Amino acid sequence: MTLPPAxxxxxxxxxxxxxxxFDEAERLAYAYDNSRRHAMPDAVVFPTEHAQVEALVQACRAHRIPVIARGRGTNTTGATVPVDGGVVVSFERMNRILRIDPDNRLAIVEPGVLNGDLQQALKPLGFFWPPDPTSSPWCSIGGNLACNSAGPRTVKYGSPRENTLGLRAVAGTGAGFRCGTYTSKGSTGYDLTRLLIGSEGTLALITEATLKLTPKPSGIxxxxxxxxxxxxAARAVARIMAQPVTPCALEFIDDVALKLARDYGGEGVPLAGAMLMIEVDGEPDTLAGAAEAVSRAAQGDGLEELKVAQTAEETQALWSARKALSPAQRTISPNKINEDVVVPVSHLPELVDGIKRLSAKHDVLIVTFGHAGNGNxxxxxxxxxxxxxxxxxxxLAEVFALVISxxxxxxxxxxxxLIKREFMPLALSPETLGLMRNVKAAFDPDxxxxxxxxxP
Structure with a gap:
């Protein structure tokens, strides 16, 4: 595609x-994301204010030119790859924390603010923003909102949808608008804030976010x-999630993943049929009781060993297996297919057993781990x-079919x-997809x- 002179x-x-x-080398840097898919944009722009985004979208709409919003490119599904060319809008220079308001438990940020930078700014004030994807040191808040990216803490504190009060954005018409509230309660019309979160830049470009903050617990x-x-292990997850103390992290690692992590990370990684990493947080006078309640639920048929860290060094040692997984996988396959399916927690045993069968059936190595407390x-x-x-x-097609079943x-x-859109009809009915297309047409008619x- 060649951009019109106007x-x-x-x-x-x-x-x-x-x-x-319009430089080819710079355009190439914005042609791909962590999915390893790529397609060249015709231009890359770096806005610093909302008005520039409005002007850009209005102009691109007049010429029917695609507009692709981009955070830091950590997405694994090809969501920021400009498959039809057009203009990539990189928000990396809209990176200001505009306001932190501890009294009202909110922060107002631009989309290019890094998740990790926001957490560091909030730490001295005794607050945090709960979403904590693995890429938090280098992923942006805008990207987190676009994909509803969450992380281990979601099991207790929720995803970006539960931790965002309001947004400022630009629709595909070029019209700027605000949605949401500055309050923790609100029942005024349609909830456009939650609609935009997870819409992957297909409805509007987010230029500002009002985030709900949470007081940081003093102990873990x-x-x-x-x-x-x-x-x-999967049955233990169901028991843990059925008792009153909600862990702030509940991670599952299967036997294949443990062996891989041990080969890479050394003998500090245990050999077992499966492993759970569990964290509870709270105030000092409640922490011991919370840990005891979770420990009781973790015990049961098949438990081999239960360890509780007493020091920061012991905590780091216990997490060694989980932290060794990503680099260990790269040593085996540069073409890793990384999916993040979800089932109800009670169905985790069936999911894990089914994945084992599919791995054997197709003779493909599958490593399974993740946020078991959410069934993710x-x-x-x-x-x-x-x-x-x-x-x-x-x-993969059979894995998705198993998940839906x-x-x-x-x-x-x-x-x-880009990568999973062909499977959307497995998850959603034609009527539901039709309503989604109507929503898309309302926000982005062209x-x-x-x-x-x-x-799809």
């Missing part, structure tokens, strides 16, 4: 010389439980050559993007916002 002129007028690039206790097999498991298929890659894609859904926090993503 649009080129407007881009140069709207953005400073260093904030608008870490437990590690190993089990005879994955079924025993990361299913990582690790093909090592072209033949295994073909079998992995056939296996267990009343689950395709994604918990990675989103749909279909210029992130075309080719999310909706």
């Amino acid at each position: 649009l080129l002129n407007l881009l140069r007028q709207t953005f400073a010389a260093d904030a608008c690039s 206790r870490t437990l590690r439980a190993t089990y005879r097999d994955v079924g025993a 498991l990361h299913v990582n298929l690790l093909p090592r050559d072209d033949a295994e890659r073909e079998r992995a894609h056939a296996c 267990l009343d689950g859904t395709l994604s918990g926090e990675h989103g749909i993007g 279909g210029i916002l992130n075309p080719g993503k999310l909706l």
Whole structure:
């Protein structure tokens, strides 16, 4: 696609010389994300204020040119790949924390603020923003909102949808608008804030977010439980989530993942049929009781060992297996297929057993771990050559079918993007997809916002 001269002129007028690039090398840097898919944009712009985004979208709409919002490119589903060319809008320079208001437990930020930077700014004030994806040191708040990216703390504190009060954004019409509230309660019309979160830039471009803050607990206790097999560990998850103390993290790691982590990280990683990493948080006078309640629930048929960390060093040692997983997987397969399916917690044993069967059926190595307290498991298929890659894609379709049969859904926090959109009819009825298309048409009547993503 070649941009019309009138649009080129407007881009140069709207953005400073260093904030608008047509250079091939720079465009290439914004042609891909962590999905390893890529497609070249025709231009990249770096807005610093809301008005520039309005002007850009209005101009691109007039010329029917695609507009693709981008955070820091950590997404794994191809959600920011400009498949039809057009203009990539990188929000990395809209990175100001505009206001922190402890009295009202809120912060107002621009979309380019890094998750980790926000957490550091909140720490001295005794607050945090609960969403904590693995990529938090380098992923942006805007990207977190676009995909509803969450992390381990979601089990207790919720995802971005539960931790965002309001947004400022620009629809595909070029009209700027605000939605949501500055209050923790509100019942005034449709909830457009939650609608935009997770919409992957297909409805509007977020230019500001009002986030709900949570007081930081003063203590945390870490437990590690190993089990005879994955079924025993999955049943323990259901027991833990059925008692009154909600852990702030409940991570599951299967036997294949443990062996892989041990090969990479050394003998500090236990060999077992499966493992749970559990954390509880709270005030000092309640912490011991919370840890004891969770420990009781973790015990049962198949438990091999239960350890409770007493020091920061012991906590770090207990987490060693989980932290070794990502680099260990890269040593096996640079073409890892990373999915983040979700099922009701009571169906975790069936999901884990089913994945084992599919791994054997298709002769593909599958490593399973993730946020078991939400029923959200990361299913990582690790093909090592072209033949295994073909079998992995056939296996993936059956994994999704298994998840849907267990009343689950395709994604918990990675989103749909480009890679999973063909599977959307598995999860949603034609009537539901039709309503979603109508919503898309209302926000973006000409279909210029992130075309080719999310909706099949």
